[in-house]
Amino acid sequence: MxxxxxxxxxxxxxxxxxxxxxxxxxxxxxxDRLPTALVPTHCCFCGVQCAMYxxxxxxxxxxxxxxxxxHNRGSLCPKGIVAYQQASHPDRLTYPLIRRGGKDSPLExxxxxxxxxxxxxxxxxxxASHGHDAIAVYSGSSMTNEKCYLMGKFARVGLRTRHVDYxxxxxxxxxxxxxxxxxxxxxxxxxxxxxxxxxxxLIVGSNTAExxxxxxxxxxxxxxxxxxxxxxxxxxTPVARTADLWLPVRPGTDIAVLNAMLRQIVxxxxxxxxxxxxxxxxxxxxxxxxxxxxPEVAERIAGVPAxxxxxxxxLYGQSSPSLILHARGIEHSTHGVNACLACINLALARGQxxxxxxxTTMLTGQGNGQGGREVGQKANQLPGYxxxxxxxxxxxxxxxxxIPVEELPGEGAAATEMIGLMADGRIxxxxxxxxNLMVSLPENAVVRRALRNLDPLVVMDFFLSETAxxxxxxxxxxxxxxxxxxxxxxxxxxxxxxxAANPPGEARRDWEIICDLARRLGRGQFFPYRSxxxxxxxxxxxxxxxxxxxYGITWEKIEAQQGVFWPCPxxxxxxxxxxxxxxxxxxxxxxxxxxxxxxPPAEEPGGDFPFRLTTGRVVYHYLSGNQTRRLxxxxxxxxxxxxxxxxxAAARLGIQDGDxxxxxxxxxxxxxxxxxxxxxxxxxxxxxxxxxxxxxxxQLTIPAVEPTVKIPEFKVCAAAIERLEEPPxxxxxxxxxxxxxxxxxxxxxxxxxxxxPAAADREGP
Ligand SMILES: Nc1nc2c(c(=O)[nH]1)N[C@H]1C(S)=C(S)[C@@H](COP(=O)(O)OP(=O)(O)OC[C@H]3O[C@@H](n4cnc5c(=O)[nH]c(N)nc54)[C@H](O)[C@@H]3O)O[C@H]1N2
Ligand SMILES: Nc1nc2c(c(=O)[nH]1)N[C@H]1C(S)=C(S)[C@@H](COP(=O)(O)OP(=O)(O)OC[C@H]3O[C@@H](n4cnc5c(=O)[nH]c(N)nc54)[C@H](O)[C@@H]3O)O[C@H]1N2
Ligand code: SF4
Ligand SMILES: [Mo]
Numbered sequence: 001m002x003x004x005x006x007x008x009x010x011x012x013x014x015x016x017x018x019x020x021x022x023x024x025x026x027x028x029x030x031x032d033r034l035p036t037a038l039v040p041t042h043c044c045f046c047g048v049q050c051a052m053y054x055x056x057x058x059x060x061x062x063x064x065x066x067x068x069x070x071h072n073r074g075s076l077c078p079k080g081i082v083a084y085q086q087a088s089h090p091d092r093l094t095y096p097l098i099r100r101g102g103k104d105s106p107l108e109x110x111x112x113x114x115x116x117x118x119x120x121x122x123x124x125x126x127x128a129s130h131g132h133d134a135i136a137v138y139s140g141s142s143m144t145n146e147k148c149y150l151m152g153k154f155a156r157v158g159l160r161t162r163h164v165d166y167x168x169x170x171x172x173x174x175x176x177x178x179x180x181x182x183x184x185x186x187x188x189x190x191x192x193x194x195x196x197x198x199x200x201x202l203i204v205g206s207n208t209a210e211x212x213x214x215x216x217x218x219x220x221x222x223x224x225x226x227x228x229x230x231x232x233x234x235x236x237t238p239v240a241r242t243a244d245l246w247l248p249v250r251p252g253t254d255i256a257v258l259n260a261m262l263r264q265i266v267x268x269x270x271x272x273x274x275x276x277x278x279x280x281x282x283x284x285x286x287x288x289x290x291x292x293x294x295p296e297v298a299e300r301i302a303g304v305p306a307x308x309x310x311x312x313x314x315l316y317g318q319s320s321p322s323l324i325l326h327a328r329g330i331e332h333s334t335h336g337v338n339a340c341l342a343c344i345n346l347a348l349a350r351g352q353x354x355x356x357x358x359x360t361t362m363l364t365g366q367g368n369g370q371g372g373r374e375v376g377q378k379a380n381q382l383p384g385y386x387x388x389x390x391x392x393x394x395x396x397x398x399x400x401x402x403i404p405v406e407e408l409p410g411e412g413a414a415a416t417e418m419i420g421l422m423a424d425g426r427i428x429x430x431x432x433x434x435x436n437l438m439v440s441l442p443e444n445a446v447v448r449r450a451l452r453n454l455d456p457l458v459v460m461d462f463f464l465s466e467t468a469x470x471x472x473x474x475x476x477x478x479x480x481x482x483x484x485x486x487x488x489x490x491x492x493x494x495x496x497x498x499x500a501a502n503p504p505g506e507a508r509r510d511w512e513i514i515c516d517l518a519r520r521l522g523r524g525q526f527f528p529y530r531s532x533x534x535x536x537x538x539x540x541x542x543x544x545x546x547x548x549x550x551y552g553i554t555w556e557k558i559e560a561q562q563g564v565f566w567p568c569p570x571x572x573x574x575x576x577x578x579x580x581x582x583x584x585x586x587x588x589x590x591x592x593x594x595x596x597x598x599x600p601p602a603e604e605p606g607g608d609f610p611f612r613l614t615t616g617r618v619v620y621h622y623l624s625g626n627q628t629r630r631l632x633x634x635x636x637x638x639x640x641x642x643x644x645x646x647x648x649a650a651a652r653l654g655i656q657d658g659d660x661x662x663x664x665x666x667x668x669x670x671x672x673x674x675x676x677x678x679x680x681x682x683x684x685x686x687x688x689x690x691x692x693x694x695x696x697x698x699q700l701t702i703p704a705v706e707p708t709v710k711i712p713e714f715k716v717c718a719a720a721i722e723r724l725e726e727p728p729x730x731x732x733x734x735x736x737x738x739x740x741x742x743x744x745x746x747x748x749x750x751x752x753x754x755x756x757p758a759a760a761d762r763e764g765p
Contacts, residue, residue, distance in 0.1 A: 033057055034057075035055035035056055035057045035062060035063065036056060036057055036058065037055075037056040037500075038053040038054070038055060038056075038065065039053060039054045039056055039481075039498050039499070039500040040052075040053055040067055040498060041053070041054055041481060041496075041497050041498045041500065042487065042489075042495050042496075042497055043076065043079070043080040043083055043367070044083050044086075044142065044367055044479070044480035044481070044497075045079045045080065045083060045142075045367055045622050045627075046079070046211065046212060046365060046366070046367060046490075046622070047212070047363070047364040047365050047366055047367060047368075047369050047370065047489055047490035048071065048072065048192075048212055048214045048215060048489060048490060049071075049367060049487055049489035049490075049493075049495055050066070050067075050069070050071075050072035050075065050076050050077070050080050050214055051066070051067035051068070051069035051072055051495070052064050052065065052066055052067050052076060052080060053065040053066075053067050054084055054481055054500040056500050056501065059501055059502065060087075060088060060501060061084045061087045061088070061481055061500050061501050062084075063084065064076070064080070064081060064083070064084050069495075069562055069563070070191070070192075070193060070562055070563070071191070071192040071193065071214070071489070071491060071493065071563075072214050073217065075214050075217060076214070077213035077214055077619070078213075078619065078620065078633070078634065078637075079619075079620070079622055079628065079634065082631045082632075082633055082634060083631075084481065085631050085632075086462070086463075086479045086627060086630070086631070087479055087481055087482065087500075087501055087504075088504075089463070089630055091463050091464070091630055092462055092463065092476070092479075092504050092505070092507065093461065093462055093463065093464060093474065093476035093477075093507060094476055094504050094505025094506055094507055095109050095110070095476060095505055095506045095507075096109070096110045096111070096112055096114070096115035096473065096474065096475055096476060096506070097109065097110060097115075097471075097473070097474040097476075098110040098114065098115055098118060098472070098473050098474075099471075099472045099473075103452060103455075103472075107471070107474060110473075112506065112508070112516075115473050115475060116513075116516060116517060116520055117520065118456070118473060119456060119458055119473055119517065120517065120520040120521055122429060122455070122456050123135055123159065123429060123521070124521070126428050126429055127159075127160075130428060132159065132160040132161045132162075132409070133161050133162055133163055133409075133412070133426075133427075134161075134426070134427060134428045134429070135159050135161050135163070135427070135428065135429045135430070135431070136155075136161065136163035136164070136165075136412070136413070136418050136421070136422075136427045136429070136430045136431070137151055137154065137155040137159065137161070137163065137164040137165075137377075137430070137431045137433075138164075138165060138166065138167075138415060138418060138430055138431070138432045138433070138435055138437070139151040139164070139165075139166040139167075139377050139432075139433045139434055139435065140166055140167045140168075140366070140372070140433065140434030140435040141166060141167060141168045141171070141366040141367070141368045141369045141371075141372030141373070141434075142366055142367050142368065142434050142480075142623075143368060143372070143433070143434045143510065144368060144371075144480075144483070144484075144485025144486055144487055144497060144532075145368060145371040145372075145375050145485060145486045145487060145488060145494075145536070145539060145550075146485040146486065146511065146532050146535040146536050146539065147433075147434075147485065147510050147511055147514075148166070148368065148371065148372045148375045148376075148377045149375040149376060149377070149383060149535065149538075149539045149542070150510075150511055150514050150515075150527075150535060151164065151166070151377045151433060151514070152164055152375060152376035152377040152378075152381070152382070152383065153376070153401060153526070153527075154514050154517070154518060154527070155377075156401075156408060156409050157401050157403055157518075157523060157526045157527075158514075158517065158518040158521055158523045158526065158527065159521070160407065160409065161409060161412065162379075162409035162410055162411065162412035163379070163412035163413050163418060163421070163427060164377060164378075164379060164412055165377070165378060165379040165412065165413065165414050165415040165418065166372060166377045166378060166415060166435070167366075167415065167434075167435045167440060168366065168369060168372050168373050168378065169378070169414050169415040169416060169709070169710060169711060170415065170416070170440055170441065170711065170712060170714075171328070171331075171365050171366060171369060171711075172327075172328065172331050172362055172364060172365060172369065172711075173373075173378075173709040173710070173711045174331045174332075174333070174336030174337045174339075174340060174706055174709050174711045175326070175331045175336070175340045175362035176362075176373055176709075177337050177708065177709050178337050178338075178340030178341045178344060179340070179344075179362070181337075181341070181592060181594060182341060182344045182348075182591055182592050182593075182594060183344075183353070183579075183580060183584050183585055183586070183591055183592075184547075184584050184585030184586035184587075185385075185547055185579065185584075185585035186373070186385070187370065187492040187548075187566070187579060188361045188362065188364065188370070188490055188491050188492050189353065189354070189359050189360075189361060189578065189579040189580050190356070190357070190359065190361065190491070190577070190578050190579070191491050191493070191565070191577045191578070192215065192218055192490075192491050193218060194218075194323075194356055194357045194578070195215070195218035195219060195221070195222055195323060195325075195357070196218050196221035196222050196225065196357070197222070197225075197321060197356050197357025198222050198227050198319075198321050198322060198323040198357040198358065199222075199225075199226070199227050199228070199319040199320060199321060199322060199357075200227055200228040200229075200230070200315060200316050200319030200320075200322040200323070201219060201222060201227055201228070201229050201230070201322075201323055201324075201325060202230045202231075202232075202312075202316050202322065202323070202324045202325070202346075203229070203230070203231045203232070203233075203239060203240075203243075203324075203325050203326075204232045204254060204258070204324060204325070204326040204327075204329065204330055204339075204343055205232060205233060205254065205326055205327055205328060205329020205330035205331070205339075205715075206233075206239075206325060206326065206327035206328070206329060206363050207233070207235075207237040207238075207239070207327075207329075207616060207617060208237075208239045208325065208327075208363065209237065209238035209239040209619075210237065210238060210617060210618055210619035211327070211363070211365070211617050211619070212363055212490075213619065215325075215363065216239070219239070222357075223242075227319075228244045228245075228315050228316075228319060229242065229243040229244050229245075230243060230244060230245045230246075230247065230312050230315060230316060231243040231245070231246050231247065232247045232249050232254060232257060232329075233246070233247075233248070233249065233329060234248055234249055234250065234251050234612075234614060234680065234681045234684045234686075235248075235614075235644070235679055235680045235681070235684075235686055236248070236678075236679035236680070237679070241679075244315065245308060245311055245312050245315060247304045247308055247309070247312055248303070248304060248681050249302045249303065249304055250301075250302050250303040250304075250612065250681065250683065250684070251601070251612045251614045251684055251715055251716035252333060252335075252600065252601035252612070252713075252715065252716040253301050253302035253303070253598065253600075253601075254302070254329075254330045254339050254342070255335060255338055255339050255342050255596055255597070255598040255599075256293060256297065256298040256301035256302045256598040257298050257302045257304055257309055257312075258339070258342035258343060258345075258346060259289070259290040259293035259298070259342060259596070259597075259598065260290070260293040260294065260295050260297065260298035260309050260313070261309060261312055261313040261316065261317075261346060262286070262290045262293075262313075262342075262345055262346050262349055263290040263291060263293050263294065264295065264309070264310055264313035264314070264317070265313050265316075265317040265346070265349060265350065266287055266290070266349070268313070268314065268317060270314075270317035270318065270350070271349045271350065271351075272349070272350055272351025272352075274351070275348075275351030276348070276349065276351070279348075279351075279354070279583075279584070279589075279590055279591060280348050280590055280591045280592070280593055281588075281590050281591075281592060281593065282592050282593035282594060282595075283349070283593050285593065285595045286345050286349070286593040286594070286595045288595070289595030289596065289597060290345075290595075293598070294306075295307070295309045295310050301598055303681065303683070316346070316350075317350060320350070320351075320352065320355070320358065321352060321355045321356065321357040321358030321359075322347070322350060322352055322358055323352070323357060323358055323359060323360070323361065324343045324346065324347050324359070324360040324361070325360075325361055325362075325363055326339075326340060326343050326360065326361075326362055326363070327362065327363040327365070328365065328616065328714070328715065329616070329715060330343075330715075331362070331711065332711060332712065332713060332714035332715040333601065333706065333711075333713055333715055333716070334599075334601060334602050334704050334705065334706050334707070334713045335596075335598075335599055335601075335706065336706050336709070336711050337706060337708060337709060338596035338597075338599075339596075340362070341594045341596050342596050343360050344360050344591075344594075345593055345594070345595075345596070346360075347359050347360040348591055348593055349593075353580055353591060354578075354579070354580035354581045354582070354584075356578065359580070363490060364489075364490035365490075366623075367487055367489075368487035368488060369490065370488040370489065370490060370492060371486070371487055371488030371494070373385075374488070374543070374547075374548035374566075375539060375543075376397075376542075379411050379412045379413060379414055379415075380411045382394070382397045382542075383397060383400075383539060383542035383543050383546065384542060384543030384544065384545070384546020384547065384548050384549060384550070385543075385546050385547035385548040386546045386547075388408075388410060388411050389410070389411065393546075394408050396545070397542060400538070400541055400542045401526060401542075402525075402526060403526070413427075414705075414709070414710040415441075415710075416441070416442075416703070416705050416710045416711075416712060417710060418430070419441065419446065419447055419450045420450075422450035422451065422453055422454055423446065423449060423450040423453060425453065427454070428454060428455065429454050429455065429456055429457070429458070430451075430454050430457055430458070431458045431460070432457065432458065432459045432460070432467060432471075433459075433460040433461075433477075433510060434460070434461075434510075435467070436461075436465040436466060436467050436623070436624035436626050436692075437451065437467045438451070438465070438466035438467045438469075438470065438692065438696070439465075439466050439467075439623075439624035439625065439626070439689070439690075439691070439692050439696050439698060440623065440624050440689075440698065441698060441712070442698055442701040442702060442703045442712045442713075442714065443667050443668075443698065443699075443701060443702065443703045444696055444698045444699055445667070445668060445699065446703065447698075448470070451467070451470050452470060454472075455472060456471070456472035456473050457470060457471045457472050457473075458471060458472065458473045458474075458475065459471040459473075459474050459475070460474075460475045460477050460510060460513060461474065461476075461477060461626070462476060462477050462478065462479050462507065463626050463627065463630060465624065465626040465692075466624070466626070466692040466693065466696075475508075475513055476503075476505070476506065476507040476508070477503070477507060477508065477509065477510050477513065478503040478507055478508065478509045478510065479503075480497060481497075481499065481500045481501060482499060482500070482501050482502055482503045482507075482509065483497070483499055483509045483510070483511075483532070484496070484497055484498050484499045484532050485497050485532050485535075485536070486536065486553075486555070486558065488566065489563075491565065491577075492565045492566055492576075492577075492579075493563035493564070493565050493577075494550070494553050494558055494563060494564050494565070494566060494575075495558060495563045496555055496558045496559065511529065511532060511535065514527070515527040515528075515529055533555065536555065540552075540553065540554075544569070545569075547567075547585065548566050548567065549566060549567040549568065549569040550566055550567075550568060551568070551569055551570065551571075552564075552568035552569055552570045552571050552572070552573045552575070553566065553568045553575070554571070561574065561575070565577045601704075601713060601716045601717075602702055602704030602713055602717075603666075603702050603704065603713075603716070603717045603718045604718060605683070605718045605719075606718065608664075608720055609664070609665060609666065609718035609719055609720050610683075610718075610720065611649070611683060611684065611685045611718070611719045611720065611721060612683060612684045612685070612716050612717070612718065612719070613663065613665060613684075613685045613686075613687065613697075613700060613701075613716070613717050613718070613719035614684060614685070614686050614715045614716055615686065615687055615688070615689045615697050615698075615701060615714050615715065616686065616688060616689065616714075616715075617688060617689070617690065618638050618688045618690070620634045620635075620637040620638040621634060621635075621638055621688070621690035622690070623690065624689075624690065624692070625690035625691055625692065626692075628690070629690070629691070638688070638690075640672065640673070640691065640695060641672050641687055641688050641689075641690070641691045641695050641697065642672055642673045642674065642675045642687070642688070643661060643663050643672055643673070643674055643675065643685050643686065643687050643721065644675045644677050644679070644680045644685065644686040644687075645674055645675070645676055645677070645680065645685055645721060646676075646677070646678060646680050646681065646682040646684075647676050647677075647678055648682045649682045649683070650674065650676045653721065653722065653723060654723050655674050655676065655721070655723045656674070656676065657674065657675065657676040658673060658674065658675075659673070659674045659723055659724070660672070660673060660674075660723075660724040660725070661673070661674045661721050661722060661723055661724060662721070662722050662724055663685060663687065663700065663719055663720070663721050664700070664719065664720045664721075664722075665700040665701070665702070665717050665718060665719045665720075666702075666717075666718070667699070667700055667701070667702065668699040668700050669699075669700070670694060670695070670696075670697070670699055670700060671694075671724060672687070672695070674721075674723075685719055685721060687700075689714070700717070700719065701713075701714055701717055702717040704717075
């Protein structure tokens with residue numbers, strides 16, 4: 001551990017007194033003291049969950065050091081390095097806030113008793129006249145397993161409502177369903193270091209270098225071993241820049257390309273017939289379903305040159321082991337489940353799933369995105385990945401919770417559906433914990449109206465988010481390093497978060513607040529926890545025998561083994577890093593091939609809206625930005641959103657790099673800066689989503705959802721863009737909207753060009 005002890009050097013130079021007395025200047029007392037503790041823990045941000053130490057001095061977190069762990073090997077990305085600065089941030093909420101005079105009155109300081117009593121009184125009134133389901137719980141996956149578990153239980157046992165769901169619905173619920181359908185189990189099938197074993201990586205819809213910087217070290221390791229790299233993305237992201245092949249797919253059309261690749265593999269005789277016969281069912285239907293997808297058909301739909309699709313099929317089809325990594329680029333879609341199934345079909349046909357370094361995996365996004373979807377905070381789920389409709393599952397959980405099974409509510413509304421129920425008054429109050437709906441849900445003008453309709457809207461957060469600004473009661477909570485618990489990272493590895501400090505002021509830990517609310521609701525006997533470990537031990541029991549069996553995962557085992565992979569059904573089981581090596585999780589042990597066809601996105605460009613708008617992330621910000629927009633270094637790198645546009649399209653519209661432009665969709669408009677870059681398709685615009693109010697791209701996005709899992713189509717809608725003021729000098733004349741539908745003409749690639757970044761290329765601000 002290294003601490004720069006000479007922190008006074010610049011000051012000393014300017015202040016001779018210090019030299020003579022040796023005393024620190026006023027206000028600087030103690031800054032040269034060494035931390036008194038190094039607390040081992042993990043980052044609070046993305047699904048990688050990098051191991052780190054927090055440096056603590058006199059109860060305050062003052063810094064961070066990387067920690068060696070099998071998956072991050074001592075590395076941290078820019079977000080991980082400053083995450084600790086949230087703890088002592090001046091914007092922390094340190095006491096409850098309440099609106100005493102109705103919706104338009106200010107949020108004022110309240111005592112905990114006043115705030116909690118008010119909430120409980122209102123909830124009791126609402127439930128007495130409108131039934132239990134008039135209240136909803138909307139939670140998030142940045143919380144520990146223990147807290148996520150508690151939210152499902154609090155909704156169903158504390159409030160006795162069926163309406164409980166979470167932000168994972170907006171994230172990758174489509175991938176989760178695809179894996180459950182194809183493999184019988186929804187988890188990344190292999191540990192991260194396995195990526196290095198792969199001979200060919202196919203990245204589908206992931207800006208991996210910006211969103212999973214620490215996964216990249218394993219991708220580089222594979223590349224060092226000679227692995228080929230293929231990327232499907234409408235943008236030439238940093239990882240696409242280094243690929244052997246970049247397939248610049250038109251947003252929302254991946255299924256055409258993936259099916260065409262599979263067809264080509266069939267025609268080239270590259271399928272693994274033995275594996276298909278031994279380990280799968282349903283191949284014939286898939287083989288027939290992909291037959292119409294000739295490379296030319298796929299080119300017409302997806303705008304990727306046919307020869308490039310053939311080249312990708314051959315690169316992928318001739319390598320083994322080969323690994324497909326997919327993320328939100330295909331999952332945030334009205335066809336997201338099918339797009340994931342198209343990836344899975346490819347990998348199964350090549351006999352890859354279950355091989356070390358082979359198969360498919362989703363890159364799970366949120367810190368506890370994996371655990372969060374197993375513990376029962378999802379509308380149709382009970383702990384341990386149990387299903388709320390299955391009688392044995394209901395009976396088991398009712399027994400653990402000590403309630404009659406008839407009292408256990410059924411399936412409630414998905415997060416995206418809750419908005420409609422709030423708008424039409426069927427949901428009258430909502431407890432929001434760990435989510436910032438006003439930034440993260442599509443078409444946020446509608447979301448705003450729905451939230452304004454609630455009385456009360458209760459928000460638990462540690463910073464005043466755009467959603468908390470609309471709340472009737474705001475409850476101040478602890479940040480991650482002020483509490484303990486477990487998370488399950490994107491590999492399926494359960495890790496332990498440790499406490500390094502106490503919450504500031506009157507802020508309290510989430511689980512303590514929830515248990516207090518339960519007590520005030522007269523349901524305290526079901527929430528008797530005195531520690532997080534007691535919640536964990538109850539969850540271990542609740543998950544026992546389920547698909548996601550955590551029974552054998554004790555905190556001590558996590559410590560001793562550097563994380564434990566579920567399923568881990570017994571105390572002496574070491575856990576299961578690699579899945580599907582012998583059999584799949586369906587009762588017959590076989591994987592399912594499921595045929596999928598291409599269907600267009602909900603909204604196609606045309607008329608006044610000639611572009612496809614897609615949205616996503618940048619390396620410096622995390623999700624709704626409520627945390628990272630407050631961290632000086634990160635925010636300084638990306639203080640406002642921008643729209644990426646290709647130079648050809650920009651030239652036609654008289655837009656130059658840095659110009660202020662207006663982007664419109666049928667739902668709204670926003671003004672922002674243009675980033676003219678050759679790294680995006682000429683028919684596509686991209687805006688990062690990490691910003692609030694007038695800077696929120698979710699003013700523009702479409703609320704269309706996938707019909708079965710209700711994940712929104714964040715990755716494509718129709719849009720227009722125009723320059724805000726007339727350009728100086730001679731008019732360009734070419735201001736009409738133009739959609740290049742024949743992309744190949746706009747993509748004059750030759751094979752070699754993919755490696756050579758054009759001089760005009762830019763990756764970000
Ligand atoms: N820095 C940072 N890292 C993060 C997060 C963050 O907010 N910031 N969030 C975390 C979370 S919760 C998540 S879910 C993950 C998300 O991780 P990713 O899915 O990698 O990130 P996104 O930016 O949402 O989208 C990925 C890519 O999809 C592309 N894309 C858009 N439309 C399409 C399409 O139709 N087809 C294909 N093939 N690609 C398309 C975009 O150009 C983008 O490059 O990141 C996690 N890590
Ligand atoms: N247009 C567009 N929209 C998108 C996406 C996109 O790509 N494009 N991506 C979607 C995806 S993948 C995701 S995951 C969602 C995420 O959307 P959100 O869940 O809304 O985003 P977060 O910023 O994680 O919100 C978490 C909030 O809870 C707070 N918080 C964090 N940890 C805790 C905790 O432990 N306890 C409590 N009480 N509060 C906590 C944070 O301060 C923050 O205000 O956004 C989705 N929205
Ligand atoms: S890669 Fe993810 S977990 Fe690791 S430091 Fe960065 S944000 Fe944190
Ligand atoms: Mo996500």
